[in-house]
Amino acid sequence: MTPIIPASLRSASVQTTTIRTIGAHDGRDVRIRGWLYNKREKGKLVFLIVRDGTGYLQAVAFQPEVPPDVFETCQKVTQESSLEVRGSIRKDDRAPGGYEMKLQSITVHQVAQDYPISPKEHGPDFLLDHRHLWLRSSKQHALLKIRSEICQAIRDFFYERDFVLIDSPILTPAACEGTSTLFETDYFDRKAYLSQSGQLYLEPACMAFGRVYCFGPTFRAEKSKTRRHLTEFWMVEPEVAYADLDDLLDLAEDFVVTLVARALDRCRPELTTLERDITRLERIQKPFPRLTYDEAAAVLMRPEIQSRARGQDAPPFVPGSDFGAFDETVLTETLERPVMITRYPTKIKAFYMQPDPQNPDRALCVDVLAPEGYGEIVGGSQRIHDHDLLLRRIQEHGLPLEAFRWYLDIRRYGSVPHAGFGMGIERFVSWVAGIHHLREAIPYPRTLNRLYP
RNA sequence: UCCUCAGUAGCUCAAUGGUAGAGCAUCCGGCUGUUAACCGGAGGGUUGUAGGUUCGAGUCCUACCUGAGGAGCCA
Numbered sequence: 001m002t003p004i005i006p007a008s009l010r011s012a013s014v015q016t017t018t019i020r021t022i023g024a025h026d027g028r029d030v031r032i033r034g035w036l037y038n039k040r041e042k043g044k045l046v047f048l049i050v051r052d053g054t055g056y057l058q059a060v061a062f063q064p065e066v067p068p069d070v071f072e073t074c075q076k077v078t079q080e081s082s083l084e085v086r087g088s089i090r091k092d093d094r095a096p097g098g099y100e101m102k103l104q105s106i107t108v109h110q111v112a113q114d115y116p117i118s119p120k121e122h123g124p125d126f127l128l129d130h131r132h133l134w135l136r137s138s139k140q141h142a143l144l145k146i147r148s149e150i151c152q153a154i155r156d157f158f159y160e161r162d163f164v165l166i167d168s169p170i171l172t173p174a175a176c177e178g179t180s181t182l183f184e185t186d187y188f189d190r191k192a193y194l195s196q197s198g199q200l201y202l203e204p205a206c207m208a209f210g211r212v213y214c215f216g217p218t219f220r221a222e223k224s225k226t227r228r229h230l231t232e233f234w235m236v237e238p239e240v241a242y243a244d245l246d247d248l249l250d251l252a253e254d255f256v257v258t259l260v261a262r263a264l265d266r267c268r269p270e271l272t273t274l275e276r277d278i279t280r281l282e283r284i285q286k287p288f289p290r291l292t293y294d295e296a297a298a299v300l301m302r303p304e305i306q307s308r309a310r311g312q313d314a315p316p317f318v319p320g321s322d323f324g325a326f327d328e329t330v331l332t333e334t335l336e337r338p339v340m341i342t343r344y345p346t347k348i349k350a351f352y353m354q355p356d357p358q359n360p361d362r363a364l365c366v367d368v369l370a371p372e373g374y375g376e377i378v379g380g381s382q383r384i385h386d387h388d389l390l391l392r393r394i395q396e397h398g399l400p401l402e403a404f405r406w407y408l409d410i411r412r413y414g415s416v417p418h419a420g421f422g423m424g425i426e427r428f429v430s431w432v433a434g435i436h437h438l439r440e441a442i443p444y445p446r447t448l449n450r451l452y453p
Numbered sequence: 454u455c456c457u458c459a460g461u462a463g464c465u466c467a468a469u470g471g472u473a474g475a476g477c478a479u480c481c482g483g484c485u486g487u488u489a490a491c492c493g494g495a496g497g498g499u500u501g502u503a504g505g506u507u508c509g510a511g512u513c514c515u516a517c518c519u520g521a522g523g524a525g526c527c528a
Contacts, residue, residue, distance in 0.1 A: 038488095038489080040486095040487045040488070040489095040490050040491095041484090041487085041490085042484060042485070042486070042487055042490075042491080043483075043484040043485055044484085044485050045484090045485055045486065045487070046487095047486080047487050047488080047490090049488090058487090058488085060486080060487090062485070062486095063485080064485095078479095079478090092486090094486060094487080094488080095486095095487095095488090096488065113479095114463075114478080114479070115478090116463070116464080116478090117464085118463085118464060118465095118477060118478045118489090119477085119478090119489045120464065120465065120476085120477045120478075120489070121464080121465050121466095121477090121489095122464060122465070123464085123465075123520095123521090124520090124521075125519090125520055125521075126463095126464070126465095181526090196527095197528095218528080220526090220527070220528085222525095222526055222527065223454075223525095223526090224525085224526065224527070225521090225522085225523080225524095226522075226523065226524085227521095227522080227523095228527085228528085229526090229527075229528085230528090233528065234528095235528065313523095313524095314524090315524075315525085322526090322527095324524085324525085325523085325524080375527095375528085376527080376528060377528075378528085379527090379528065422528065423528075424527095424528030425528090426528080427528055428528090438528095449519085449520070449521095
């Protein structure tokens with residue numbers, strides 16, 4: 001990595017470097033530019049824990065060996081002040097990270113007064129009010145690094161498989177699926193809605209390019225108030241022409257396994273910082289267990305499961321309805337791998353899903369449920385490719401026909417079976433990182449009660 | 454929309470209906486290897502808001518506000 005350094009800060013004699021690569025500078029003089037993470041004083045010794053975005057480094061100032069003004073600056077500098085330290089790097093097992101700097105000089109660029117987030121425990125409301133500063137904390141830093149790596153892995157996965165990135169619009173004229181509550185906004189003298197899915201716009205592109213995906217923000221105005229919901233979240237949605245449900249299951253399985261492997265390969269230090277049980281991620285291998293909705297429903301109807309639901313005040317499972325939170329826990333708790341549940345009842349799923357030719361009451365769809373109670377991470381289906389059937393479904397759902405004319409066109413001009421799925425980035429990141437709250441898996445969370453910062 | 458819980462110092466939390474407390478942070482002093490350092494000292498309060506009960510309310514009652522967790526809905 002080549003640091004970008006303004007000419008005014010360059011020095012011919014001392015190299016400016018990053019903490020991530022500090023081991024390569026053992027025994028040499030370097031300059032580190034960053035912020036003060038923490039400070040510990042002991043008489044004639046001051047330990048400065050400096051962070052630069054790539055890691056943490058302990059710089060040690062020892063009184064007789066540094067000039068009095070340098071030592072005094074080290075004593076006075078406050079938490080999160082921006083600074084530049086210069087000194088020699090040496091291996092020392094007593095230092096966090098294994099290397100430390102024997103400090104020779106220090107430049108404080110700006111003194112931070114009363115940094116609000118002290119190195120102690122804080123409540124979620126306080127931390128979310130200070131999200132713009134909380135990003136500097138080690139766990140949040142590790143989490144967002146993992147998110148970044150997973151987003152890069154998603155793009156790499158599709159690029160390597162010849163998918164074309166097709167960005168869907170965020171401003172849309174009408175409801176895509178007719179179910180969710182949408183955010184409404186003024187669009188000159190008309191109304192527009194923030195997109196809740198890119199899928200419908202992706203299907204036409206799929207007929208142009210064969211394999212496509214979109215990756216962007218998605219908006220839901222539902223008043224959900226749980227740790228598994230955000231009003232603004234990121235979703236990646238692939239769509240494949242000439243694909244059936246079995247092709248889709250294989251793609252989703254490959255996708256999940258590849259992303260988890262990438263996190264294990266590139267984010268070990270971050271997963272360790274988050275105290276993630278890595279052995280659980282190492283068990284995420286193909287094949288994933290697959291069962292149908294009817295098989296899953298049979299499990300939930302067992303007397304011992306029904307009595308457990310009553311004991312936990314969970315609403316009882318009714319055959320033909322969708323699974324609740326308790327039901328998802330039951331279906332995933334004994335498994336180490338994600339479970340793929342297929343062929344839900346047609347009437348509880350979206351209007352565009354292809355019915356199973358063997359049983360038209362069941363849709364050719366899949367939900368992938370993550371282990372450890374993280375819930376649905378992937379949802380997808382084969383799409384209806386017959387024009388008349390799709391027209392009938394739009395009418396049955398009471399959707400405005402005029403708004404779907406372009407969508408029906410795809411079934412008039414060279415229609416083929418096709419399939420796709422959507423994956424919620426924050427849910428996936430939460431599962432991989434092993435965190436409790438979805439809102440920490442996005443830099444600036446938007447929830448029912450939060451629009452700041 | 455419904456159910457449950459919470460709101461006390463900058464932060465995290467104590468306080469049988471009877472004088473408002475501690476740790477961290479901040480400031481001052483001490484210490485040559487600290488690991489959320491430690492030791493001594495100082496400053497810091499309209500107990501979410503408005504009513505009510507009581508000789509007396511942080512504590513009990515009512516309403517409201519704010520937040521959290523869950524349900525439903527969904528990724």
